[in-house]
Amino acid sequence: MSVKILIWGAGAIGGVIGAYLARAGHDVTMVDLVEEHVRLIAGPGLSIVGPVDEFSVRTPAFTPDTLAGEYGAILLCVKAQDTEPATWALASHLRADGYVVSVQNGLNELVIAQTVGRERTVGSFVNFGADYMEPGVIHFGGRGAVVLGELDGEMTPRIQALHRAFLDFEPNAIVTDNIWGYLWGKLAYGAMLFATALTNESIADALADPNYRSLYIQLAQEVLRVAAANDVTPEAFNGFDPHAFMPGVDRAVSERSMDEMVAFNRCSAKTHSGIWRDLAVRKRRTEVDPQLGPIVTFGEKAGVPTPITARLIELIHDIEEGRRTQSLDNLDILKAEGI
Numbered sequence: 147m148s149v150k151i152l153i154w155g156a157g158a159i160g161g162v163i164g165a166y167l168a169r170a171g172h173d174v175t176m177v178d179l180v181e182e183h184v185r186l187i188a189g190p191g192l193s194i195v196g197p198v199d200e201f202s203v204r205t206p207a208f209t210p211d212t213l214a215g216e217y218g219a220i221l222l223c224v225k226a227q228d229t230e231p232a233t234w235a236l237a238s239h240l241r242a243d244g245y246v247v248s249v250q251n252g253l254n255e256l257v258i259a260q261t262v263g264r265e266r267t268v269g270s271f272v273n274f275g276a277d278y279m280e281p282g283v284i285h286f287g288g289r290g291a292v293v294l295g296e297l298d299g300e301m302t303p304r305i306q307a308l309h310r311a312f313l314d315f316e317p318n319a320i321v322t323d324n325i326w327g328y329l330w331g332k333l334a335y336g337a338m339l340f341a342t343a344l345t346n347e348s349i350a351d352a353l354a355d356p357n358y359r360s361l362y363i364q365l366a367q368e369v370l371r372v373a374a375a376n377d378v379t380p381e382a383f384n385g386f387d388p389h390a391f392m393p394g395v396d397r398a399v400s401e402r403s404m405d406e407m408v409a410f411n412r413c414s415a416k417t418h419s420g421i422w423r424d425l426a427v428r429k430r431r432t433e434v435d436p437q438l439g440p441i442v443t444f445g446e447k448a449g450v451p452t453p454i455t456a457r458l459i460e461l462i463h464d465i466e467e468g469r470r471t472q473s474l475d476n477l478d479i480l481k482a483e484g485i
Contacts, residue, residue: 147172147173147218147219147307147308147310147311148307149173149217149218149219149241149244149307150173150175150215150216150217150218150219151164151167151172151173151174151175151217151218151219151220151221151311152174152175152176152177152217152219152220152221152236152239153174153175153176153177153221153223154177154220154221154222154223154224154232154235154236155177155178155222155223155224155225155228155232156176156177156178156183156184156187156192156207156223157178157223157224157278157284158276158277158278158284158420159223159249159250159272159276160176160178160221160223160224160249161176161192161194161276161278161284162194162274162276162284162286162315163221163223163249163272163312163315164176164192164205164221165192165194165201165203165205165284166194166314166315167311167314167315168203168204168205169201169203169314170311170314170315172311172314174205174206175205175206175207175208175213175215175217176192176205176206176207176208177207177208177209177210177213177236178207178209179209179210180281181209182281182282183207183281183282184207184208184209185207185281186281186282187204187205187207187282188204188205188206188207188208189204190202190204190282191203191204191282192204192205192282192283192284193282193283193284194284194286195279195283195284195285195286196276196285196286196287196415197286197287197288197415198286198287198288198289199286210235210236213239215239216239216240216241216244217239217240217241217244218241218243218244218245219244219245219247219304219308220236220239220240220244220245220246220247221246221247221249222236222246222247222248222249222250222254222258223249223250224250225250225433226250226251226252226254226433226436226437227431227433227435227436229248229250229254229257229258229436230257230261233246233257233258233261233262234261237261237262240262240266244266245266245267245268245304246258246262246266246267246268247268247269247270247294247308248267248268248269248270249270249272251332251336251433251437252329252333252336252433252436252437252440253329253333253440254436255267255268255269255297255325255329259297264297267297268294268295268296268297268304268305268308269294269295269296269297269325269326269329270292270293270294270295270325271291271292271293271294271295271325271328271329271332271383272290272291272292272293273290273291273292273332273383273384274286274288274289274290274291274292274316275287275288275289275290275414275415275416276416277416277420277423285415285416287414287415287416287417288413288414288415288416289316289318290383290384290410290414291318291328291383291384292312292315292316292318292319292320293319293320293321293322293325293328293381293383294308294309294312294319294320294321294322294325295321295322295323295324295325295328296325297325297326299322299323299324299325300323301321301323305321306321309321322381324379324381326378327378327379327380327381328380328381328383330369330370330373330378330380331380331381331382331383331386331388332383333369333373333437333438333440333441334365334366334369334370334373334380334386334388334391335366335383335386335407336437336438337365337366337368337369337438337441337455337458338353338362338365338366338407339419339421340419340421340432340434340437340438340458340462341358341361341362341365341458341477341480342419342422343418343419343421343422343425343432343462343472344458344461344462344465344472344473344476344477344480345472345473345474345476345477346422346426346472346473347474348411348417348418349411349417349418349419350408350411350412350417353404353407353408353411354404354405354408357477358477358481359401359404360481360484361454361477361480361481361484362404363391363397363400363404364454364484365454365455365458365484366388366391367391367392367393368441368445368451368452368453368454368455369441369452369455370388370391370392371393371445371450372441372444372445372448372450372452373388374392375444375445375448375449375450376444376448384407384410385403385405385406385407385408385409385410386403386406386407387399387403387406390402390403391403421433421434421462422472425462425465425466425472426472431466432462432466434458434459434462434463434466435459438455438458438459439459441455442455442456442459453483453484454480454483454484457479457480457483458480461476461479461480
C-alpha cells in the first residue's frame with residue numbers, strides 16, 4: 147500500500163497483521179498502551195512465534211500519548227469495549243481522506259462510524275488464532291478466514307488496495323459485498339466460544355461434547371434469528387455454516403457443521419479462545435458486553451427473545467467477578483435455560 151498504515155492495538159490480532167505487513171515492506175507504525183511492548187517492537191523487534199511462522203520485525207512504535215503524524219489507513223485492533231475511547235484517540239491521526247478498519251470481534255464498525263463517519267469506516271472479519279504471550283512476543287497458532295468489505299458493499303479502490311496489502315498476511319484473504327453477514331456469522335460462532343469459555347475445556351473438546359451439542363445449536367439459532375429479523379444474511383467460514391443452524395433444519399446438518407468446526411479447531415495450536423484466556427490467564431473482563439450485548443438489544447427491538455444469550459452474559463460476568471469458577475457445571479446451568 148502506498149499509504150502509511152497505523153496499527154492501533156499491537157496485541158494478538160494487530161501484532162500479527164502488523165508484523166506481516168511490515169515484513170512485506172509496507173509502511174507500518176504500531177501503537178499500544180503497554181510501554182514495554184512498544185519499546186521492544188521499536189527496539190529488538192516484535193517476535194511472532196508458533197507453528198505458522200517464526201520471525202521478528204522492527205517497526206516504529208508508540209504509546210498513544212507519544213504518537214504524532216497522520217495516517218491514511220488505521221487498523222483498529224483493540225478489545226471491543228475499548229473501541230469508543232480508542233476511536234476518539236486516533237481520530238486526530240486520521241488523514242482527511244483516510245479510513246479506519248475495524249479488525250475486531252463484534253459490530254464495532256457501528257461505534258467507529260459514529261465518531262469518524264460511516265464513509266471513513268471499513269469493515270473486516272478475521273478468524274485466525276493468535277495470543278499475546280508477553281511484551282514483544284505473540285503466538286500465531288493457526289490461520290483462519292480473513293475478509294474485508296465496505297459497509298455498503300461497494301468495490302472501491304481503497305478496499306482493493308487494502309486487500310492487496312492483506313494478501314501479504316493471508317494469501318486467502320477475500321473482499322465481500324456482505325461484510326455484515328460475516329460479522330453476524332461470527333457473532334453466532336462467537337456466542338458458542340463464550341459458552342466454551344464457561345469451562346476449562348479446549349474449543350474443540352467443548353464443541354465435540356455430545357452432552358452440550360443441543361445447547362450450542364440452540365445458542366447459534368438464537369443469534370441467527372436476531373440476524374434474520376434485522377435483514378442480515380450470515381456467511382459461512384471455517385466450518386461454521388449459518389444455514390445449518392436455521393430453524394427447521396435437520397439436526398444432522400447442524401451436527402455436520404459442528405463436526406467441521408471441531409476439525410478446524412483441532413488444527414490450530416491455539417486450543418482455547420481469547421475469552422477463556424481473559425478469564426483464566428489474564429484475569430480481566432472479557433468482550434461479552436460489546437459482543438453479545440447487541441444481540442440481546444437488537445433482539446428486543448425486533449421482538450426476538452434471546453434468553454440463552456442473556457443468561458450466558460450473566461454467567462460470564464459471574465466468572466469475571468469471582469462469583470463462580472470455570473467448569474462444566476456452568477454449561478449445565480446454561481443448558482437448562484434452553485430446555
